Amino acid sequence: MTVRLLDTPIDYHAVTESVRDHRAGAVVLFLGTVREFTNDQQTTALDYDAYPEMAIAKMQQLIDEARERWPVIQAVIEHRIGHLELGEVCVAVAVSSPHRKDAFHAGQFLIDELKVRVPIWKKENWIDGQTEWVHPDNEKSTLPPPA
Amino acid sequence: MNVTIKLFAQARDLAGTSQTNLSLNEGESVKQMLASLIDEHPALSQIQGNLLVAVNNEYVSSNSLIPTNAEIACFPPVSGG
Numbered sequence: 447m448t449v450r451l452l453d454t455p456i457d458y459h460a461v462t463e464s465v466r467d468h469r470a471g472a473v474v475l476f477l478g479t480v481r482e483f484t485n486d487q488q489t490t491a492l493d494y495d496a497y498p499e500m501a502i503a504k505m506q507q508l509i510d511e512a513r514e515r516w517p518v519i520q521a522v523i524e525h526r527i528g529h530l531e532l533g534e535v536c537v538a539v540a541v542s543s544p545h546r547k548d549a550f551h552a553g554q555f556l557i558d559e560l561k562v563r564v565p566i567w568k569k570e571n572w573i574d575g576q577t578e579w580v581h582p583d584n585e586k587s588t589l590p591p592p593a
Numbered sequence: 594m595n596v597t598i599k600l601f602a603q604a605r606d607l608a609g610t611s612q613t614n615l616s617l618n619e620g621e622s623v624k625q626m627l628a629s630l631i632d633e634h635p636a637l638s639q640i641q642g643n644l645l646v647a648v649n650n651e652y653v654s655s656n657s658l659i660p661t662n663a664e665i666a667c668f669p670p671v672s673g674g
Contacts, residue, residue: 494673495601496601497599497666499650500666504650525673525674536674537673537674557674560673561671561672561674562671563671565647565666565671565673566673566674567602567668567669567671569602579606579672581670582670582672
């Protein structure tokens, strides 16, 4: 499986091994991890929700597009859903290619586009006990949306 | 026609349900479907301008028509990664 949603920890060593290939001269691994501070707000945990069928389809489309643009040998994306504590790995993107520039470019494309196209959402658990869905329009705002 | 709309994240929380059924006329647009959805679940008006719609796992624009027997989902901007 080249794209997966998991409710258990991502084995990023296994993800990395799965893209290694004798044709590759470069392997790039990106890990997204749960960050404690966003500006001056303190996170205690994140909860991820997904639209699984579409998220899988969109992640596969991203890999197909990366293959059209760069000489990708293998690419894998795994994303967590459910409850994640600080420091846990929420997403892993691994890419192999003959040369490093293409592996970096394809890896950056995959994570950047995942964040705008793949239907997955995170909910912040702030240290004061409040929770808040993160959506690009309210990412910097703690105010409730206008009625 | 009757359609089922899946809701996710803040849209699900505001509507208080993970899916909802609507009765639409044939040939209605995404925009008309959203208006019916908000009539049914007024709390969604809070994020009305941000709601995205997917039909059969693809994003659609507000003037697209709702096909019959399609899988429809409605949700706010994504925030994975």
